Amino acid sequence: MQNRFCVNVYIGSALVAMYAKCGSLDSSLVVFYKLQEKNLFCWNSVIEGLAMHGYAENALKMFEMMGREKMKPNGVTFVSVLSACTHAGLVDEG
Numbered sequence: 103m104q105n106r107f108c109v110n111v112y113i114g115s116a117l118v119a120m121y122a123k124c125g126s127l128d129s130s131l132v133v134f135y136k137l138q139e140k141n142l143f144c145w146n147s148v149i150e151g152l153a154m155h156g157y158a159e160n161a162l163k164m165f166e167m168m169g170r171e172k173m174k175p176n177g178v179t180f181v182s183v184l185s186a187c188t189h190a191g192l193v194d195e196g
Contacts, residue, residue, distance in 0.1 A: 122151020
């Protein structure tokens with residue numbers, strides 16, 4: 103993306119997930135925000151990545167942003183959000 107490559111939604115989703123799983127959340131978020139088109143897999147990857155590394159509040163904000171973008175969540179989305187809430191002790195939010 104820094105070299106002005108056009109990244110499609112499938113490669114972008116994979117990059118978001120890869121960077122998050124490797125612990126590079128900054129790179130994951132940069133890719134996510136630079137994607138022109140975001141599908142459910144992109145949203146799930148970024149929410150799961152944030153949840154996995156203890157950023158529950160940010161994961162919940164992403165979930166809210168996902169709703170504002172009219173993206174319909176699926177079971178994976180809800181598991182990621184519940185996982186984030188569990189790890190952060192946010193029982194009421196979950």
